Amino acid sequence: MNPQNLSLNPTSIRSKFTKxxxxxxxxxxxxxxxxxxxxxxxxxxxxxKIAADASMASAVGSRRTWSRAILWKIRNQRRYRALxxxxxxxxxxxxxxxxxxxxxxxxxxxxxxxxxIVPGGEAMDFCSLLGETxxxxxxxxxxxxxxxxxxxxxxx
Amino acid sequence: MNRALPEMLHCxxxxxxNLAGNCTDLxxxxxxxxxxxxxxxxxxxxxxxxxxxxxxxxxxQQLQGLINGDLRLDQVVTRSLKVDPGLENGWPDYGxxxxxxTGFCEESTGFESAGYLNGSAFEMxxxxxxxxxxxxxxxxxxxxxxxxxxxxSIVTEKxxxxxxxxxxxxxKADKAQNSKVVAxxxxxxxRIKGCAEEEDSKMTEQNSSKNNSSSNSKNNNxxxxxxxxxxxxxxxxxxxxxxxxxxVRARRGQATDSHSLAERVRREKISERMxxxxxxxxxxxxxxxxxxxxxxxxxxxxxxxxxxxxxxxKLAAVNPRLDFNIDNxxxxxxxxxxxxxxxxxxxxSSEMANPALLQLNQLQQVISCCGLEMGMINPPDxxxxxxxxxxxxxxENFLDTSYFNQIxxxxxxxxxxxxxxxxDIHQGRSTPFPSQPFTDNYES
Numbered sequence: 098m099n100p101q102n103l104s105l106n107p108t109s110i111r112s113k114f115t116k117x118x119x120x121x122x123x124x125x126x127x128x129x130x131x132x133x134x135x136x137x138x139x140x141x142x143x144x145x146k147i148a149a150d151a152s153m154a155s156a157v158g159s160r161r162t163w164s165r166a167i168l169w170k171i172r173n174q175r176r177y178r179a180l181x182x183x184x185x186x187x188x189x190x191x192x193x194x195x196x197x198x199x200x201x202x203x204x205x206x207x208x209x210x211x212x213x214i215v216p217g218g219e220a221m222d223f224c225s226l227l228g229e230t231x232x233x234x235x236x237x238x239x240x241x242x243x244x245x246x247x248x249x250x251x252x253x
Numbered sequence: 254m255n256r257a258l259p260e261m262l263h264c265x266x267x268x269x270x271n272l273a274g275n276c277t278d279l280x281x282x283x284x285x286x287x288x289x290x291x292x293x294x295x296x297x298x299x300x301x302x303x304x305x306x307x308x309x310x311x312x313x314q315q316l317q318g319l320i321n322g323d324l325r326l327d328q329v330v331t332r333s334l335k336v337d338p339g340l341e342n343g344w345p346d347y348g349x350x351x352x353x354x355t356g357f358c359e360e361s362t363g364f365e366s367a368g369y370l371n372g373s374a375f376e377m378x379x380x381x382x383x384x385x386x387x388x389x390x391x392x393x394x395x396x397x398x399x400x401x402x403x404x405x406s407i408v409t410e411k412x413x414x415x416x417x418x419x420x421x422x423x424x425k426a427d428k429a430q431n432s433k434v435v436a437x438x439x440x441x442x443x444r445i446k447g448c449a450e451e452e453d454s455k456m457t458e459q460n461s462s463k464n465n466s467s468s469n470s471k472n473n474n475x476x477x478x479x480x481x482x483x484x485x486x487x488x489x490x491x492x493x494x495x496x497x498x499x500x501v502r503a504r505r506g507q508a509t510d511s512h513s514l515a516e517r518v519r520r521e522k523i524s525e526r527m528x529x530x531x532x533x534x535x536x537x538x539x540x541x542x543x544x545x546x547x548x549x550x551x552x553x554x555x556x557x558x559x560x561x562x563x564x565x566x567k568l569a570a571v572n573p574r575l576d577f578n579i580d581n582x583x584x585x586x587x588x589x590x591x592x593x594x595x596x597x598x599x600x601x602s603s604e605m606a607n608p609a610l611l612q613l614n615q616l617q618q619v620i621s622c623c624g625l626e627m628g629m630i631n632p633p634d635x636x637x638x639x640x641x642x643x644x645x646x647x648x649e650n651f652l653d654t655s656y657f658n659q660i661x662x663x664x665x666x667x668x669x670x671x672x673x674x675x676x677d678i679h680q681g682r683s684t685p686f687p688s689q690p691f692t693d694n695y696e697s
Contacts, residue, residue, distance in 0.1 A: 122568065141569035149565050207547035214554050224519055227526035230550060234533050237557040244564040251571045 110156045111239050117152035118243065147171055153240050162225070163233045166217025 106112060125144050151171050154164035211226065212218040215233050218226050507517070527546060531537045534553045540546050 138569060142566045145565040145569045146562060149561060207544055207551060211547060211551050211554075214551060214558070224522050224526065227523060227530060230554065231526060231530050231533055234530070234550075234554060234557065237554070237561065241557055241560045241564065244561065244568065248564050248567045248571065251568065 110236060111243060113156035114153050114239060115243050117156060118149055119247070121148035121152055122247075147174075149240060149244060153236055157232075157236060161229065161232055162217045162221065163215055163229050170216065 122145070125141065125148065150167050154167040154171075157164040159165050159168070208223055208226070211230060212221070215226065215230050218229060221229065508514070527543065530550055531546060534546075534550050537546055537549045537553075540549055
């Protein structure tokens with residue numbers, strides 16, 4: 098009984114994301130709880146969030162700029178957390194994008210904001226920014242649907 | 254009008270002979286003057302109308318050689334017909350032109366006769382190219398001639414005048430002309446603007462190609478007696494100028510230099526992707542305008558990101574209590590058929606209000622008892638608003654009850670958890686899949 102045969106389209110982004118995300122969830126759940134219970138939920142939230150982002154980006158692969166940017170960011174955050182002190186890492190975590198002021202032009206208010214929202218969109222021209230935004234929206238939709246179905250399954 | 258063509262040809266031959274007889278040993282200025290004089294003679298005869306057609310046909314023919322777009326010839330000839338008032342100011346000898354009254358009729362006849370009047374066209378071309386290198390005494394006449402070449406008439410402008418100013422006037426004149434033109438669709442306006450741009454770009458190229466035409470006209474100087482060859486020569490001129498425009502894919506009247514081509518391609522791509530995004534983002538169909546659509550797209554992306562944050566928070570709050578049957582859901586989730594249909598979920602989604610309420614209570618209490626900062630409290634609220642506005646599987650009373658019960662004491666926590674466990678265990682047993690061997694198989 099192979100699950101690959103039973104799935105509708107095993108190479109689709111949706112099923113790839115589901116597999117990777119559920120595996121990451123089990124890994125998070127199997128992790129032993131930290132000592133301080135006050136930060137437990139927050140850390141779990143961070144982990145789940147990062148797992149969702151990373152599994153989405155790795156399901157898409159490195160073809161897209163936004164997935165590459167997400168993977169780059171997560172990898173650098175891990176390295177920061179391993180290397181640098183905790184204050185800097187929390188600073189990097191609260192900030193949405195560490196490269197926020199990098200390569201940004203002045204003007205074009207809404208386009209600039211879109212650049213900030215879409216990961217890796219700071220150094221893109223407007224045309225490819227729109228393409229990346231379309232793909233990012235589709236993948237976010239898939240992510241939201243899958244995560245909502247998982248959460249509904251857990252909560253019911 | 255066909256019956257007038259032999260007369261015009263005759264007139265052309267006489268003009269060629271006249272000029273050939275006169276200008277063998279004259280200077281350029283004298284040649285110009287003799288030509289003006291000859292034209293005055295022609296006007297005082299009863300051939301004004303034909304001469305005008307002759308002249309404009311020559312303009313059109315020359316422009317055909319220059320622009321190589323014979324599709325645009327009608328527009329060009331119309332413009333050169335409208336040019337006349339400007340010419341009246343710039344070159345007083347031309348003031349005796351009768352003003353064109355029916356633009357399109359004369360345009361069409363001029364276009365027909367253009368094929369027959371190649372000699373005259375070349376003659377005019379020759380005169381223009383010679384006078385272009387004249388001292389400033391003739392510069393005014395040069396400007397008038399150059400303007401008469403379908404470049405759009407600006408009153409006695411020198412050739413060295415600012416191009417931007419000229420183009421501005423051109424556009425205005427184009428619009429005025431556009432209002433006069435009968436039976437043209439709306440896209441004409443756009444095209445005419447493109448024409449103006451194109452002529453801006455053509456201005457330099459034409460100046461560079463004047464040397465070419467003058468050298469060819471020297472060849473023609475020998476063969477001037479047999480005016481039958483001049484048509485061949487003229488076609489040779491147009492052949493010489495052809496390779497400048499052969500690779501260009503532009504519709505009628507659009508600019509053809511590489512920058513505007515690339516810009517047009519970029520604009521088309523942007524509008525196509527905008528259209529795609531419009532289909533993708535719900536509620537974006539009613540909005541017109543790029544800025545409003547961008548705002549809507551930004552809002553949608555932000556709402557999706559907040560939903561992801563909220564769902565991950567929900568999963569983080571829920572997971573540790575459900576460790577024992579996560580494999581079961583893992584198995585269920587891997588089956589996309591089950592994921593897509595969700596029969597048990599669809600059955601229970603109507604009475605999902607209670608477990609969802611419990612779930613949300615748990616989440617809120619978890620957040621509040623974790624002592625997180627207010628910035629962390631905000632995202633679930635935002636996410637809640639988003640999810641209630643989204644048309645997916647959340648009941649309407651979800652938000653109200655959750656906000657109503659937000660300040661519940663934490664003593665109900667365990668009871669809620671017990672309820673949750675019960676529901677979950679029941680749910681896990683009611684799944685029709687043989688979960689245990691499958692998960693073993695998958696994890697191995």
